Amino acid sequence: xxxVTQLGSHVSVSEGALVLLRCNYSSSVPPYLFWYVQYPNxxxxxxxxxxxxxxxxxxxxxxxxEFKKSETSFHLTKPSAHxxxxxxxxxxxxxxxxxxxxxxxxxxxVIP
Amino acid sequence: DVKVTQSxxxxxxxxxxxxxxxxxxxxxxxNMFWYRQDPGLGLRLIYFSYDVKMKEKGDIPxxxxxxxxxxxxxxxxxxxxxxxQTSMYLCASIKRRDSSAFNQPQHFGxxxxxxxx
Numbered sequence: 001x002x003x004v005t006q007l008g009s010h011v012s013v014s015e016g017a018l019v020l021l022r023c024n025y026s027s028s029v030p031p032y033l034f035w036y037v038q039y040p041n042x043x044x045x046x047x048x049x050x051x052x053x054x055x056x057x058x059x060x061x062x063x064x065x066e067f068k069k070s071e072t073s074f075h076l077t078k079p080s081a082h083x084x085x086x087x088x089x090x091x092x093x094x095x096x097x098x099x100x101x102x103x104x105x106x107x108x109x110v111i112p
Numbered sequence: 113d114v115k116v117t118q119s120x121x122x123x124x125x126x127x128x129x130x131x132x133x134x135x136x137x138x139x140x141x142x143n144m145f146w147y148r149q150d151p152g153l154g155l156r157l158i159y160f161s162y163d164v165k166m167k168e169k170g171d172i173p174x175x176x177x178x179x180x181x182x183x184x185x186x187x188x189x190x191x192x193x194x195x196x197q198t199s200m201y202l203c204a205s206i207k208r209r210d211s212s213a214f215n216q217p218q219h220f221g222x223x224x225x226x227x228x229x
Contacts, residue, residue, distance in 0.1 A: 009152065032215045041121070043202055043220035044155075051215050090154065092218075098143045098162055098206070099170075100218055104154035 002027045002093045004074075006103035014111045019063075019078040021106045023091030026072065032094040033074045035065055038105075039087045047089075050074060061085070086110045115139070118203050118221035126229055131190040133224050135203030142208040144186035145218065146170075146178065149200040161186055162208070193228045200225050 007022040025031050033050040048059025050067050058064045061084075065076045074091060091103040119134035137144065143162050147155040147170075157170030159178040167178050175197060179187040186205075190197055204218040 034217050036217075036220075041223070041225065043116075043118075043222045044204075044218075045220070046217045049215055049217055094215070098160065098208075099157065100145075102155040104152060 002029075002031065002095045002101050004033075004091045004093050004101060004103040006089075006091050006106050008106055009104065010107045010109070012109040012111060013081045015083055016080050019076070019081045019085065019108065021076040021089050021091075021108065023065075023074045023076065023103060024072050025074060025091075025093050027093060029096060031074075033065075033067065034092045034094070034100075035059065035063070035074075035076050036090045036092060037061075037087050038090065044090060047076070081108075081110045083110050083112065116203055116205055116219050116221040118201075118224050120224050121222060122225050122227075124227045124229060125190075125193050127193060127195060129190075129193045131193050131226070131228075133188040133190075133201055133203075133226070135186045135188070135205075135221055136184050137186075137205040137219070138184065139205070139207070139219070140183065141205040141219075142183070143206045144180065145204040145206075146176075146186065146188045147202045147204065148172070149202055149223070155202065158188065195228050198226060198228045 003026045005024045035047040036044040063078045089106045116137045145160040146158045161167045161180040177189045201224045203221040206218045
């Protein structure tokens with residue numbers, strides 16, 4: 001069975017500081033992992049996706065994620081937070097069928 | 113770009129009403145999904161459909177039904193709305209899973225924020 005766990009439902013960082021959002025996955029098969037962002041009152045937009053063979057994945061808006069099989073992690077980072085990064089972030093894994101499994105989300109606040 | 117369109121951004125209905133939420137996608141995707149999103153609970157799958165007239169229950173199907181008469185349209189129906197169905201509802205679609213679509217993401221609509229009074 002596939003699942004993801006996001007550690008920290010709320011994260012606050014200062015503008016210009018490093019952003020680190022944590023995601024751990026559980027999967028019995030090679031995982032297909034995704035990070036989505038949701039701005040207020042909008043749907044989910046794809047930030048980045050993991051493709052087998054590449055451990056560091058670059059996404060939009062300066063975000064990237066590192067796949068670590070030994071730690072079953074896929075943490076999202078951005079070197080320097082911007083006010084526009086304030087949003088809800090979701091990690092997801094695709095199941096063996098057609099379903100996707102989402103974490104409970106992390107709300108990012110950026111302090112000016 | 114894939115476009116997933118949900119018919120209403122905001123909707124207010126009364127307890128006991130039959131409520132229809134509509135979702136249309138323009139990329140000929142086989143699979144369509146309905147989720148509800150609540151604070152602290154993330155996205156929970158209500159129903160999904162992998163073909164016309166086909167449907168599968170998700171994790172929380174109670175109180176809901178769905179209809180897929182055409183490939184591009186997937187409707188969520190609240191048979192008799194209750195206050196605990198006040199939530200954000202998200203529709204998503206994706207191409208059928210095959211070797212070329214193995215790592216494709218779901219595409220989401222903008223959501224319908226439904227309030228049941």
